[in-house]
Amino acid sequence: MRTLKFMMAASAVMVAGTASAQTQLSLWYHGAGNETEAAILNSIIDDFNASQSDYAVAIESFPQESYNDSIIAAAVSGSLPDIIDVDGPIMPNWAWAGYMQPLELSDGAVDNFLPGALGYHNGELYSVGLWDAAVAVFARKSVLEGAGIRIPTLDSPWSKDEFSGAIDALAATGDYDYPFDLGMAWGGEWYCYAFCPLLESFGGELIDSSAGYQNAEGALNGDAAVAFGDYFQNLFQNGMIPGTNQDGADRDRGFLDGKYAMQWNGNWAALPAVEAFGDDMLFLPAPDFGNGNKIGSASWQFGVSASSQNVAGASAFIEFAMQDRYLADFTAGIGLIPATAGAAAMTENYAPGGAMEIFFDLSNEQGVLRSPTPAYLVATGEFEKAFRAIADGGDVQAALDEAVDAIDSDIEANSGYGMN
Amino acid sequence: MARKSLLSSHNTAGWIFAGPILLLFSVFMILPFVMGFLLSMTNARLISPNPPEFVGFSNYQRMFDVAILTIDPIRDEAGQIIYDEGGQPTYPRTRNWTRNKEEYPQFFRKTEVFRFNALRGEKRKNVFLAREPSFVHAMKNTLFFVAVVAPLQSFLALGLALLINQKLPGINIFRAIYFMPVVISMIVVAFLFRLVYDAESGLLNNLLGGMTFGLIEPIDWLGQRSTALWAIIIMSIWQGVGFHMVIWLAGLQTIPATLYEAAKMEGANGWQRIRFVTWPGLRNTAILIMIIITMQAFTLFVQVAVMTDGGPLNSTTSLVYEIVRRGAVQQQLGFGSAMAIVMFLIVLSISLIQQWISRQRS
Amino acid sequence: MNGIIQAATATPKAREAVLFAARYLPLLALAFVFLFPILFMLMSSFKPTATLLQHSNDFRAFLPVPLNELSLDNYREAFNRAPVRLFIFNSLLVTAITMACTLFLASLAAFALVFLNWWGRAVALSVILATMIVPFETRAIPLLLIVNNLPWFDGNRELITFAGVSLKGGWFNTYHVQIIPFIADALSVFLFVQYFKDLPKDLVAAARVDGANWFQVYARIVLPLSGPIFATVAILKFIEMYNNQFIWPNMVVQTEQYRPIMVGLQYFFQLNTAWGEIMAYLSIISVPVMIFYLLLQRAFIASIAATGVKG
Structure with a gap:
């Protein structure tokens, strides 16, 4: 009922707002069902509304699963709110399609922000994240040492052979259902977020950046991409990684319960792991498969809708929310990586010496953007479909070719998405 | 001729009575369908800075290319x-x-x-x-689904109806139980069956393993091409068969008991009574059930969206699932609409054929 | 094996017992087949997630054990996570109003289709029946564009302004956007038509001779004879509406205030999959319909049976 109470409070604000000639700003958020997140965001909104008399922000929460659908329906019908939140890699599509307009922030407002938290399209800043996210190899020191595996560092990550050796060694212990877990249970955006950077480390790419993001041919189905597909398909087929039929609850609990020796997971899942294993817990950088160790960057960010008449007010709210203390609140509440070093210092886990400090460095040093082009919207779905097919034992080259054809047809049908 | 005078001409009353719902049908059923047809001749995107262009039948050509x-x-x-x-x-x-x-x-x-x-x-x-390989897979799977579900579900429903038609104390309790899944939402059922079919800790594997003392190894029902669509078929039948059982039951109960007695007198055995009394008496019911199940089966969507996302390797993707994926998720409105029109034409022709056959027989 | 049966059937009493078992065993086995996922759902909704997953390995999945771990915690958590009461209210309200409108308008139209002779009657009936084969998913997007441009008394935006007068409209974020597009329903009209066809025409003719107008004929002659078919359509419409409010509200409802219960299911898949809470929420969705069904079970099955007899 918390949300309902808040809605009543929000409508009360609206009534009060009309009386004092405040401008109403609506804000849509993807976190319905997550009480902690809602509480933090609500406190920011309350503070903002109390801090000035020109604008009053009211929030509406949506379930994440259907959030993008709701935005698209609203864009089709011209009923977008003033402020929206948007998943980083989707932003270029929404900017291109005309759902969003550039932010009007004061000079230097984003100077200290992690690059992954800033959403640029065609050279303009459209969105800012209060946090970033990072994935890491979750592992336990005692387990790795017990199996005689070197503990990698950012400067010296595992090579491909070392990574394969580690998996074989952990499998050989016979203590685990699976030596490694990629989280195949999580559908949707997780696939490209978690695996496209690994593809890049192999030397492939989702969409060819060197050709101005005009095609996927050669990038997603070239030799490097096929090598990537073959490598992971082998791991699936040898029973090293749970496949696409993994249950969501196993994904959440498997590592903590000792079913999986290691796990490819995000910092949002780090807090329970630290609580479970304490000092034994390790968050390791991505392996270097030949072209550097990479992870995906850019998480959910705030932007202004194209139909908003109040870009100044909306930008003012976003800038207000960008204060270190709010960034720190989100971090404390849901474990995300604060977007500035200043905010990181204010938190227990990300401050120097904190249990999750490593994530700040992982994000800063390994983070790569998923192909920042409007074509990403279709490409990510096709990548997911192809990677599922690979995990399910399908022909790697054929799966990648099929994805490439779909992506390239889509780019052509959209006249290059204005990227040239 | 009383009937003719009764039905002389009542244009005003007729339109006043039927008008409201006809208006609703026009605005919410026919208009969207016509818009879908027009969109299918364009390259429209749900939202795009590029204006939609007329492309004739090229979306259809592409589908069957x-x-x-x-x-x-x-x-x-x-x-x-x-x-x-x-x-x-x-x-x-x-x-x-x-x-x-x-x-x-x-x-x-x-x-x-x-x-x-x-x-x-x-x-x-x-x-x-x-x-468009996904479309071909979707077409193949949907036709297979319909071709298996329509006869199998009708047949099983008839079997249940015959069981339930016995005069036994407490039979109504069983009737009520067999019907129970019908009232539960397919969305709920699909979530439950994710746990039923789970490869490792699934209920089905554990029941099979328990009953055969571990003889049957756990099977990854939704995770392999050979079983995934069958798993969805069985679940769909589980959910829907009670409904059609009741329709059969009604048909069974319209057959006069005197017919059975007459057959008995002439020395017909159990099978002959079914063959020569029950079956002819159920012909109309059978046609109705086949038509209803066929139409329902073509709309296969929720099961796929909740349980498999069309996988593994396209083995469970369906026409409606592809229409939603292309039209709404990937925003390729023109192509999605063209698929919807093709599906409409297929269902239309099948139901016309079914009606034609039933007319031929009667 | 044969020996055992022969031995067991040696005395008439034993023979009867074996026959009795032979008749009920398949019935019982089938009952288990149809009930086990539902039992699992209900039992699991009272167990902690870890326990319920562990239990899915054996028959404890269907039993309320262990007693000391059973609790309403999952329900409490579910009510915390989503405004469940509001969602149930919305679902029931939308379902009930749609059902009532369909009953009235579809029966009225069927009356006209069966008893009245008017220009366009045959075409109207075939067009209505043809809409049965256009699944909702394929109409959804054009429908979205339509409802966004339909007028309403206090619509939230101006559609057009002409000579200083503006027409307001846009149906998003309301109850009626979830109701009105679903009133017209070919199956309901079809069922009424089938039923009315078998009513004695003489009664209608007699009433006309006595000077009743057509609405009086509908209300006083046809309605009182149509209890079973109204029950059928009511129940089918109820199940269909209540159980399928998912895709459409996701598109047109942007405020929590108007969301139905099915949409709320997604609140339980944020970040962590707590099967205990999900089972509780699935039970909350299903129990009202199951109770409704069990109470009206007899009428329920009798009425659906009516669909077939007239086939």
């Missing part, structure tokens, strides 16, 4: 077929043809859907290629 490529096994210099470790002949990759626009424009950007033996030529294969 298929080709057959004949390939021979790879031979060594001596002309002998090269076999792999598994003893199977090796073939050249189809991408040699499908990614070569200059030499083979007819195969360009097509994807293999399946392959089959050629009539002539040693170990020669025909490869079925499609420009």
Whole structure:
């Protein structure tokens, strides 16, 4: 009922707002069902509304699963709110399609922000994240040492052979259902977020950046991409990684319960792991498969809708929310990586010496953007479909070719998405 | 002739009575359908800075843009077929043809859907290629789903109805139980069956394992091509069969008991009574049930969206699932609409054929 | 095996017992087949997630054990996570109003289709029946564009302004956007038509001779004879509406205030999959319909049976 109470409070604000000639700003958020997140965001909104008399922000929460659908329906019908939140890699599509307009922030407002938290399209800043996210190899020191595996560092990550050796060694212990877990249970955006950077480390790419993001041919189905597909398909087929039929609850609990020796997971899942294993817990950088160790960057960010008449007010709210203390609140509440070093210092886990400090460095040093082009919207779905097919034992080259054809047809049908 | 005078002409009353719902049908059923048809002739995107263009029937052409490529096994210099470790002949990759626009424009950007033996030529294969492989898979799966579910579900429902039609104390309790899944939402059922079918800790595997004392190894029902669509079929039948059982039951109860007695007098055995009394009496019911199940089966969507996302390897994707994926998720409104129109035409022709057959027989 | 049966059937009493078992065993086995996922759902909703997953390995999945771990915690958590009461209210309200409108308008139209002779009657009936084969999913997007441009008394935006007068409209974020597009329903009209066809025409003719107008004929002659078919359509419409409010509200409802219960299911798949809570929420969705069904079970089955007899 918390949300309902808040809605009543929000409508009360609206009534009060009309009386004092405040401008109403609506804000849509993807976190319905997550009480902690809602509480933090609500406190920011309350503070903002109390801090000035020109604008009053009211929030509406949506379930994440259907959030993008709701935005698209609203864009089709011209009923977008003033402020929206948007998943980083989707932003270029929404900017291109005309759902969003550039932010009007004061000079230097984003100077200290992690690059992954800033959403640029065609050279303009459209969105800012209060946090970033990072994935890491979750592992336990005692387990790795017990199996005689070197503990990698950012400067010296595992090579491909070392990574394969580690998996074989952990499998050989016979203590685990699976030596490694990629989280195949999580559908949707997780696939490209978690695996496209690994593809890049192999030397492939989702969409060819060197050709101005005009095609996927050669990038997603070239030799490097096929090598990537073959490598992971082998791991699936040898029973090293749970496949696409993994249950969501196993994904959440498997590592903590000792079913999986290691796990490819995000910092949002780090807090329970630290609580479970304490000092034994390790968050390791991505392996270097030949072209550097990479992870995906850019998480959910705030932007202004194209139909908003109040870009100044909306930008003012976003800038207000960008204060270190709010960034720190989100971090404390849901474990995300604060977007500035200043905010990181204010938190227990990300401050120097904190249990999750490593994530700040992982994000800063390994983070790569998923192909920042409007074509990403279709490409990510096709990548997911192809990677599922690979995990399910399908022909790697054929799966990648099929994805490439779909992506390239889509780019052509959209006249290059204005990227040239 | 009383009837004719009764039905002389009542234009005003007729339109006043039927008008409101006809208006609703026009605005919310027919208009969207017509808009869908018009959209299917364009390259419209849900939202795009590029204005939609009229493209004629090219979306339809693309859907049915298929080709057959004949390939021979790879031979060594001596002309002998090269076999792999598994003893199977090796073939050249189809991408040699499908990614070569200059030499083979007819195969360009097509994807293999399946392959089959050629009539002539040693170990020669025909490869079925499609420009829109997902659509072909969806069409194949949906037709298979309908072809299995319609007869199987009707038949099982009849079996249940015959069981329930016995005069036994407490039979109504069983009738009520068999009907229970019908009132539960398919969305709820699909979530529950994710746990039923789970590969490791699924209820079904544990029940099978328990009953056979571990003889049956756990099966990954939703995770392999050979079982995934069947798992969805069984679940759909589980959910819907009670409904059709009740319709059969009603049909059974309209058959006069005197007919059975007469058959008995003439010395008909149990099977003959079913064959010559029950079955003819159920003909109308049978047609109705087949039509209802066929139409329902074509709308296969929730099960796929909740349980498999069309996988593994396209083995469970369905027409409606592809329409939603392309039209709404990928925002390719024109192409999505064209698929919807094609599906409409198929269902329309099937129900016309079914009606024609029923008219022929009566 | 044969020996055992012969031995057991040696005395008439034993024979009867074996026959009795032979008749009920398949019935019982089938009952288990149809109930086990539902039992699992209900039992699991009272167990902690870890326990319920562990239990899915054996028959404890269907039993309320262990007693000391059973609790309403999952329900409490579910009510915390989503405004469950509001969602149930919305679902029931939308379902009930749609059902009532369909009953009235579809029966009225069927009356006209069966008893009245008017220009366009045959075409109207075939067009209505043809809409049965256009699944909702394929109409959804054009429908979205339509409802966004339909007028309403206090619509939230101006559609057009002409000579200083503006027409307001846009149906998003309301109850009626979830109701009105679903009133017209070919199956309901079809069922009424089938039923009315078998009513005695003489009664209608007699009433006309006595000077009743057509609405009086509908209300006083046809309605009182149509109890079973109204029950059928009511129940089918109820199940269909209540159980399927998912895709459409996701598109047109942007405020929590109007969301139905099915949409709320997604609140339980944020970040962590707590099967205990999900089972509780699935039970909350299903129990009202199951109770409704069990209470009206007899009428329920009798009424659906009515669909078939007239086939």
